[in-house]
Amino acid sequence: MIKIIRTDSKNSDFSGLVKELDAYLKITDGDEHEFYNQFNGITVLEYVVVAYLNDEPVGCGAFKRFGDSSVEIKRMYTMPKTRGQGIATKILNHLENWAKELNYSSCVLETGIRQKEAVQFYKKNKYTIIPKYGQYVNMDNSLCFEKLI
Structure with a gap:
């Protein structure tokens, strides 16, 4: 059974999963990894979820x-x-429901075009491509998405 808990960036299971994510992104982002990585610090994340399958941490996300x-x-x-x-x-x-509870009306995100599974996942979940924002404006590898919640 899948259990999802709300936590913050101090959660050790979250930290462990993020290490795995970063190792994956280092390969797929290639030479651009250091640029992207500077925007992925987790110490500022107050809104974190960790998914457990049979009490084992198997996934995470934050906003x-x-x-x-x-x-x-x-x-x-x-x-x-x-x-x-x-x-x-x-x-x-x-994450979307938690954001709604806090009176937010949309979610945005950036992912890389090389993360083909992620791009398809966000499209499947009704995210639409928007103009690149912030630090991603001049990054050819970036795709930015938004969903009204």
Whole structure:
């Protein structure tokens, strides 16, 4: 059974999953990894979820404030051995609902075009491509998305 808990960036299971995510991104981002990595610090994340399957941490996600009415989804990850079981969707839905509870009306995010599974995942979950924002404006590898919640 999948259990999702709300926590913050001090959670050790979250930190462990993010280490796995960063190792994956270092390969897929290639030479651009250091640029992207500077924007992925987790110490500022107050809104974090961790998914457990049979009490084992298997996925995570977070968000941070992005303007007055939006949050930015960050650090979405599901362990490869548990992909295809709907865990990422449950994580994302939980983050969206939490943001709604806090009176936000949309979620934005950035992912890389090389993360083909992530791009398809966000499209499947009704995120639409928007113009690149902030630090991603001049990054050819970046795709930015938004969803009204």
